Amino acid sequence: MNSQEEINDFVRDGYKQYLPHLTIDPVIFGYHDQQLKILLLKWIGYDGWGLPGGFIKRRESLSEAAHRILQDRTGLESVFLQQFQVFGDSPYRVKERSPGEVSGKYGFVVEDSWLFERTLSIGYFALVDYSKVTVTTDFFTNAHQWCDVNEVPALLFDQNEVVDKALITLRHQIYHQPIGYNLLPEKFTLPEIHKLYETILGKELDPRNFAKKLVVLGLIKKLDEQRAIGPHRSPYLYQFEKEAYEYALKHGIVHTY
Amino acid sequence: MNSQEEINDFVRDGYKQYLPHLTIDPVIFGYHDQQLKILLLKWIGYDGWGLPGGFIKRRESLSEAAHRILQDRTGLESVFLQQFQVFGDSPYRVKERSPGEVSGKYGFVVEDSWLFERTLSIGYFALVDYSKVTVTTDFFTNAHQWCDVNEVPALLFDQNEVVDKALITLRHQIYHQPIGYNLLPEKFTLPEIHKLYETILGKELDPRNFAKKLVVLGLIKKLDEQRAIGPHRSPYLYQFEKEAYEYALKHGIVHTY
Incomplete structure (x- = not known):
């Protein structure tokens, strides 16, 4: 999805292909040489850093969606992705989104889109060796960074909470899982x-x-x-x-x- | 929601009040006198046993929804409910539902309803003393039982998997949580x-x-x-x-x- 026409279709009619109201937002932890980082993408539409998230297709399973989204956004394949929590309590996850917020920076302005509806987020996490990863971005994102877990900037929506909970879960599970x-x-x-x-x-x-x-x-x-x-x-x-x-x-x- | 008119409204226009595509399905474990059971309701529309589930209102938080649903269906209040997994992989959770399956037994038949769309399920669990609980049912359900965890019958959709995963999570967490x-x-x-x-x-x-x-x-x-x-x-x-x-x-x- 890279041409302006494809983007317009997605904004107008994407709900025919994707489920509304739900995104998948993976937190990818990267370890290398005694450093623990997370993968962030710069989202053009919001002019800010966020997780490599996306929507679920109407006829793909949830797990397939999580892996496809990660691969589309970052080029990462065959990663052990673990679901850990649905986020639906913060004000960002209860209200609808504002059209200006979403559409302004992509070169279109629409008054009504399925993208503006209330959206809950399913959090996944993974742990990889970031020195072995090549990240590619797409139409919606124009930069990436591996950011130290202690220096995470203000992220989109409630994504700082998503990252915090992912880190707690990772730290919990390190005593129980390989x-x-x-x-x-x-x-x-x-x-x-x-x-x-x-x-x-x-x-x-x-x-x-x-x-x-x-x-x-x-x-x-x-x-x-x-x-x-x-x-x-x-x-x-x-x-x-x-x-x-x-x-x-x-x-x-x-x-x- | 108990009159036939209210039910018809719910089937036709419920999506205006509730988010489509998502249910909350709580697994309520009951312990008493060295027995571990789960709470099942008999769902009239499906003529079978299932979990005490429901939909999320458009303007309530996810946690509020989980507690409201449990209280509406069972009378249980102030229970420590813990989210543990979203279910979106089984064939029941990828395809749409059949109208006949859903509507026949409630006294209406509709060709098209938001209830027939693909629906993912958010699993929650709780552990209560079942001797202290009074369960009440509503229009959609006409009986309840506390069923031994070793004798769970075939449940609706993929709910046997939901119960199995809830039990695994409960057993895991008993070493880490009060x-x-x-x-x-x-x-x-x-x-x-x-x-x-x-x-x-x-x-x-x-x-x-x-x-x-x-x-x-x-x-x-x-x-x-x-x-x-x-x-x-x-x-x-x-x-x-x-x-x-x-x-x-x-x-x-x-x-x-």
Whole structure:
């Protein structure tokens, strides 16, 4: 959707193809080199930063929609996207939108569009290695940034709340799910996973207790293998207990004790 | 909404008052005397059992809608309702509904209604003491039951999946949230909380390890107080660490270690 004609069609008749009243707004966390960031796009129509969101097609499933939107907006494919909350309480999510707000900057002004109706947002999140991602923008967005989670600017609508809740959920789930699975080598040292957890949780963790607890909780296991990193330094290697997580998630029993 | 005229208005013009495409479907778990049940209503229009669901008004917040729907359908007030998932993937949630399916049994037949459009469902759950609940039904429903979680019949649409996911979420969260808070006396014995947890988790738990773990996880604390229940029996009393939970939920740090 890139020509002016296609955009006009979308504004006027898009509700024939997409469900009104609902958007999907993914929060994409990016970890790399001890930094935790989120992906923001600059939305031309609002002249501000926001999440890479979009609408659900009338005949696609919710999960398909979430993945398509992310791919359309950012080029990201095959990411583990997790739904975490529907946002429908803030004033932005109860009232209708103003036409001027939406349409002015795209080169059209319409008095009435399905886009101005009340819209709830379904929040999803994912965690990726941002050094491996190439983001592409579309007609509605003209820039992107990976923004440090501690320096998020004022976002569109209630999206700062969406980001806050996504971060709380990520921090909660890091003790229960193999969220860090794709961010570390298959076999890693304790300092490596320790730094990953400190970065995601945004606080210091006692290294000895931290390791002990992850092993007791059944999240990681110590291997009978060491990595030689210097003449007198060869730390033991660890691995995620991925099967235990998957069992836990499926059966609702999170702790292995 | 109880007269035939009101119902006809709802079927024809309800979309002016309610958002189309979205329902709220609460799963109400009831615990009492070592039994875990869910609340089902008999929906006249479908001639089957289903959850006590409803639509969101155009100018009410999502949370207000969830509480209103529960109260309208069941008489339940001031319940801690927790959103857990949007359902939009099953075939029932992608296609439109058939008019005959919906309208036949209510005494009207219409060819076209907003009720037949594709509808996603927002799942909420709550846990109450069902012996303290008086359920009232409305025009759309003519019976209710508290059904054992192990004997749930075939429900409307994809609602068996909704119930399964609610149960998984409840079982997950029982280690992290004061879910049992309203189901036990303020001060309780270990056997009391042990039975509550066994019932909700649907499996036996080693009594000694169970208690030790709940204390280590910071969920409960031992009081310097005993309850006299017989000449030689006066077990120690325990209390939920409610403040620790609330801190954890707010800050995303679930474990107190």
